[in-house]
Amino acid sequence: MSQQTAPPEAAPSRGTGPGPSRRGILFGAIAGVVIAIAVALYFAFFSGGSSTDPSAIAQGEVPAGDLPFSNTYTEVVGAPADPDPTGTTDGLVVHPIRETPVRDAPDGRPIANMETTQFGDTWLPVIAEQPGWVQVLLPSKPSKTTGWIRGDDVERATTPYVIKVHLGAKKLELVQDGKVVNNWSVGIGTSETPTPTGRTFLLGAFSNPNETYSPVFLPLGVHSPTLDSFGGGPGTVAIHAWPDASSFGNAVSNGCIRVPGDALQKLAKVPLGTLVIIDEE
Helix, strand or coil, rough: CCCCCCCCCCCCCCCCCCCHHHHHHHHHCHHHHHHHHHHHHHHHHHHHCCCCCCHHHHHHCCCCCCCCEEECEEEEECCCCCCCCCCCCCCEEECCCEEEEEEEECCCCCEECCCCCCCCEEEEEEEEEEECCEEECCCCCCEEEEEEHHHEEEEEEHHHHHEECCCCCCCEEECCEEEEEEEECCCCEECCCCCEEEEEEEEEECCCCCCCCCCCCEEEEEECCCCCCCCCCCCCCEEEEEECCCCCCEEECCCCEEHHHHHHHCCCCCCCCCCEEEEEC
């Protein structure tokens, strides 16, 4: 599979129709230098997948050092499903301060490794805690899966935001401290290539000089339910701008969420790890 900075959805010319540094940048705008770093990381990062036999992982026969990384290009065997795919959280997000195993339960079987950087620093939403452990949403396939990471291996922060995407209304809401502060009409996936529902999160931000229709792409921690790949990527769903306003309010994309330029400017300032809840409303 190619490793490039192309967004998950192909550009209009092809006829078609997801990061902050530590706590300070987490609460600020995504600076240009971070995006530039993310572009370089996009090339280098996804070599982190493993060729380990998935059946061996499922049987618990693989040492933690031989496990795949949990990223947008990999599949993690045995990852628990999200127990509450429409639920909100208290905004807690965590950043691994070292490469750390992801387990299927507290003190459970290791199923993957989590790196400190993906599109910039890795920030993951916490959906549950037990003493010494945090349960996070994972960016890998299958979509809407989770894993447990040791609390001592992460840095904590909070985000006041939640992004809500209503597929029926074709609207995106930016919620801050429980209140809707902005909303926009958006383009969503077609019936053949739908935008997946459930909760996910802002995985990163990157720019692509080869694609001019969106200055920044915001990949989410979820994948297309019908396409294994598109645009040179692994079917990762993203939020991005679109130059043709006729897309907004319509089901026209390969699964990505197309937003107006002013929406992208505001969403690019939202901390990584922030929940994105996609429903049928």
